[in-house]
Amino acid sequence: MKSLDELRKIRDQVRKELDLRGGQHRAKVVVCMGTCGIAAGARDTMKALMAALQSRSITDVAVVAAGCRGFCEQEPLVEVQISDQPAVTYGHVDGAAAERIVAEHIVAGRPVQELVFR
Amino acid sequence: MRDLSLHLTDIIENAAKAGAARVVVRLWWAGSVFWFEVSDNGPGLPATVADDPTDPYRTTRRERPVGLGLALLRATAEQTGGRVEVLSRSGQGVRVRAAFPMGHLDAKPLGDLAAALLTAALGWPMDLVVQVGEPPETVLDTAEVRRELEAVPLTHPDVARLLEDILAGAVGPLQQHCEQGFRSLGDAGAVAAAGEGAGPTPPGARPPAARPRSTVATAPEDDPPGIPTNL
Numbered sequence: 168m169k170s171l172d173e174l175r176k177i178r179d180q181v182r183k184e185l186d187l188r189g190g191q192h193r194a195k196v197v198v199c200m201g202t203c204g205i206a207a208g209a210r211d212t213m214k215a216l217m218a219a220l221q222s223r224s225i226t227d228v229a230v231v232a233a234g235c236r237g238f239c240e241q242e243p244l245v246e247v248q249i250s251d252q253p254a255v256t257y258g259h260v261d262g263a264a265a266e267r268i269v270a271e272h273i274v275a276g277r278p279v280q281e282l283v284f285r
Numbered sequence: 286m287r288d289l290s291l292h293l294t295d296i297i298e299n300a301a302k303a304g305a306a307r308v309v310v311r312l313w314w315a316g317s318v319f320w321f322e323v324s325d326n327g328p329g330l331p332a333t334v335a336d337d338p339t340d341p342y343r344t345t346r347r348e349r350p351v352g353l354g355l356a357l358l359r360a361t362a363e364q365t366g367g368r369v370e371v372l373s374r375s376g377q378g379v380r381v382r383a384a385f386p387m388g389h390l391d392a393k394p395l396g397d398l399a400a401a402l403l404t405a406a407l408g409w410p411m412d413l414v415v416q417v418g419e420p421p422e423t424v425l426d427t428a429e430v431r432r433e434l435e436a437v438p439l440t441h442p443d444v445a446r447l448l449e450d451i452l453a454g455a456v457g458p459l460q461q462h463c464e465q466g467f468r469s470l471g472d473a474g475a476v477a478a479a480g481e482g483a484g485p486t487p488p489g490a491r492p493p494a495a496r497p498r499s500t501v502a503t504a505p506e507d508d509p510p511g512i513p514t515n516l
Contacts, residue, residue, distance in 0.1 A: 200298050221442040
């Protein structure tokens with residue numbers, strides 16, 4: 168595998184930053200990636216979430232995939248879990264909605280009520 | 286699914302949800318036939334599913350007794366004369382291999398293969414190995430990446446960007462082969478199992494009809510599923 172040198176450079180640069188925050192993530196964003204989710208565009212949603220976090224240089228929020236929860240008609244579904252707050256589930260999350268969720272909920276701490284799935 | 290990369294995402298996700306610690310994805314062309322293969326070292330398919338894995342009513346899902354992933358994959362492959370092979374052995378894992386004749390009029394686009402691999406690498410905890418071409422060349426092994434990074438997560442933006450570049454570079458030639466009428470990689474290698482016919486099919490022409498012998502569920506002794514020890 169190529170690029171091992173580049174990986175080592177990144178490791179050395181980032182190490183200090185990790186020591187400062189103890190390596191923990193303060194929030195987790197779970198994207199449903201069942202067959203229904205994928206067909207509805209959940210992978211694009213996941214990319215949009217990652218891009219929104221990257222563009223703001225946010226490194227303490229993890230975006231992970233999970234299987235179908237059974238609410239297929241609401242896909243793409245995204246659940247935001249911020250460490251000391253109740254989890255919030257959003258439905259029909261496309262790229263634009265993903266950007267709003269990162270900007271308003273994850274960064275500013277205000278869940279986006281009109282996108283919440285009840 | 287709109288394109289083949291979404292099927293790839295779906296099959297990798299099956300392996301991840303089964304709890305596999307390591308998944309090997311291979312992508313290659315044989316003339317005008319695109320192949321992908323996803324092998325995992327999870328528990329393998331239970332007997333009730335292994336009998337006919339592409340039957341949507343045979344599934345390990347708990348929310349409802351229908352699993353569409355393999356059924357949809359088989360439909361996509363067979364609609365252009367391709368096929369799906371599912372090999373499983375209890376305790377060793379599963380291998381799903383699919384062939385898509387891309388010269389067929391009804392062929393779906395490849396889609397964003399790099400995005401399928403990147404979201405799989407970053408979104409699931411298992412190790413992902415990506416191999417391209419025939420014979421396969423390893424372009425990414427996230428176990429090796431994790432070893433080099435030590436405590437830095439794969440999801441760190443600098444790492445994610447590097448992985449994105451690596452995958453885009455690896456997948457580019459695969460996409461060009463399609464765009465350039467299946468000529469850029471030559472008639473690379475023999476098709477792993479016979480049936481697609483010899484040589485590239487000109488775009489738009491009907492390829493020789495392949496018997497869709499999908500869903501081989503019993504693993505032959507000389508070709509077991511799971512992951513070879515050297516990977």
